[in-house]
Amino acid sequence: MQSYLKHTGKYFIMLGQVFKRPQKRSVFWQQFFKEVEDMGLSSIGIVAFISFFVGGVVVIQTALNLENPLTPKYLIGFASRESLILEFSPTLISIILAGKVGSFITSSIGTMRVTEQIDALEVMGINSLNHLVLPKILAAVFFYPFIIIISITLGIIGGWTAGLITGLITSTDYLDGIRSDFEPYHITYSLIKTAVFAFVIATIPAYHGFYVKGGAIEVGRASTKAVVWTSIVIIVMNYFLTQMLLGK
Amino acid sequence: MLGLFQPEKGDICYDGRHYADMTLEEKRDLRKEIGMVFQGSALFDSSTVEENVMFPLKMFTNQSYNDMLERVNFVLNRVNLENVNSKYPAELSGGMQKRVAIARAIVMNPKYLFCDEPNSGLDPKTAIVIDNLIQEITKEYNITTIINSHDMNSVMEIGEKIIFLKNGVKEWxxxxxxxxxxxxxxxxxxxxxxxxxxxxxxxxxxxxx
Structure with missing residues (x-):
């Protein structure tokens, strides 16, 4: 328990150092766009692939579970849309990104730590936390909502495609369901969740990488630990955010 | 001495300026006067040689790209490195990496140069080249250079004032x-x-x- 408290305290102290004014704005923006490419653009492919197929699976499973002939078919589209917007895209894609991007962040910062590159920054008089972590946080928080919008869109398209191929739902019914009872606030809820998860995805792995001690094996262990903790925090935050934003 | 760790006792003085009494801002300013060559070179492995050497200039000066490039080429030339600007550290030998590290350390014209085991992992011939380079640069730029080394050849060859530490205590x-x-x-x-x-x-x- 004492160890958890110590790590939590150290994590918030780290954030205090991260959120300082960048020492050189031009270098900061350069780093920011590099992070957008490393953490955001490079993740679009896997997110698109997973979203399209999971969208298809959601439609097939929903259709197969709505066997009652009195249940209108358009509900398949409606249920799929709600599943994708409320849960699949913001939460599950964030957990997938925690694995992909989280391990990248921990291993890259951890390797910099064990090869003295972070010490080199400090000796030069650079706030290494601000220099390394702030661009990652901002890149994640600003870019991941776009990724989630892509995920929702492709999930819906995937579902539509699967429905047509399997013949479980007609195009008209599916599109009716997609448009029916649309609540724009659900998109807002989804994007707020994504922004919070993006912050978690950027900071927890950065913490594990920045304070790693030892060599290659420790960096590997830190990456695993970072992914586990990021996923746990996302799941717990998901519960509280849902209660706060959707609960009555 | 570089302030990476808080001293438990004693005092660190840079030309009469007490490190412990400095504000964070003053410490950062002081560090701009310090060049450091790390044991493992500590080059940024995702950046090219040119970007590595240019980095302090980008962070702390407002020079144009051409002026920075001119300075980078000058210091790379000074450490006898040519045509390596676009190479990544992993593409260089240990001796070349050390020379890039020296170039990065001197690019801001530091007042103090710290070298941590500058010869570790190098063959004896390359070690002598690095030793001579550090000695030449120290005299040429009138820098105070502090070298931490276990290599007694190097210590005897270029050490002017030698301090022997044993278990963290000055022995001689x-x-x-x-x-x-x-x-x-x-x-x-x-x-x-x-x-x-x-x-x-x-x-x-x-x-x-």
Whole structure:
């Protein structure tokens, strides 16, 4: 328990150092766009692939579970849309990104730590936390909502495609369901969740990488630990955010 | 000495400026006057040689790209490196990486240069090249250079003022001339730990009668 408290305290102290004014704005923006490419653009492919197929699976499973002939078919589209917007895209894609991007962040910062590159920054008089972590946080928080919008869109398209191929739902019914009872606030809820998860995805792995001690094996262990903790925090935050934003 | 760790006791003074009394801002300003060559070179492995050497200039000056490039090429030339601007550190040999690290350390014209085991992992010939380079740069730019080393060849060759530390405590202080004559057991055990050096010492003592 004492160890958890110590790590939590150290994590918030780290954030205090991260959120300082960048020492050189031009270098900061350069780093920011590099992070957008490393953490955001490079993740679009896997997110698109997973979203399209999971969208298809959601439609097939929903259709197969709505066997009652009195249940209108358009509900398949409606249920799929709600599943994708409320849960699949913001939460599950964030957990997938925690694995992909989280391990990248921990291993890259951890390797910099064990090869003295972070010490080199400090000796030069650079706030290494601000220099390394702030661009990652901002890149994640600003870019991941776009990724989630892509995920929702492709999930819906995937579902539509699967429905047509399997013949479980007609195009008209599916599109009716997609448009029916649309609540724009659900998109807002989804994007707020994504922004919070993006912050978690950027900071927890950065913490594990920045304070790693030892060599290659420790960096590997830190990456695993970072992914586990990021996923746990996302799941717990998901519960509280849902209660706060959707609960009555 | 670089302030990466908080001292438990004692004081670190840079030209009369007490490190412990400095504000964070003053410490950052002081660090701009310091160049550091790390044991493992500590080059940014995702950046090219040019980007590595240019990095301090980008962070702390408002020079144009062309001016920075000119300075980068000048210091790379000074450490005898040519046509490596676009190479990544992983594409360079250990000796070349050390030279890039020296170039990065001197690019801001530092007042103080710290070298942590500059010869580690290098063959004896390359080690001498690096030693000579550090010595030349120290004299040329009038820098105070502090080298932390276990390599006694290097210490004897370029050390002007030598401090021997044992278990974190100063055991002996002198020069490359006086180190041969000292009676300090700890230092003689360390310096003459190899058979070759023991024979050299015996020969010297015989010579001195």
């Amino acid at each position: 202080e002198g020069s490359s001339e006086t180190i041969f004559k000292t009676d300090n057991e700890a230092i003689t055990d360390f310096v003459y730990s190899s058979d070759l050096f023991k024979k050299v010492r015996e020969a010297q003592l015989k010579e001195q009668g």
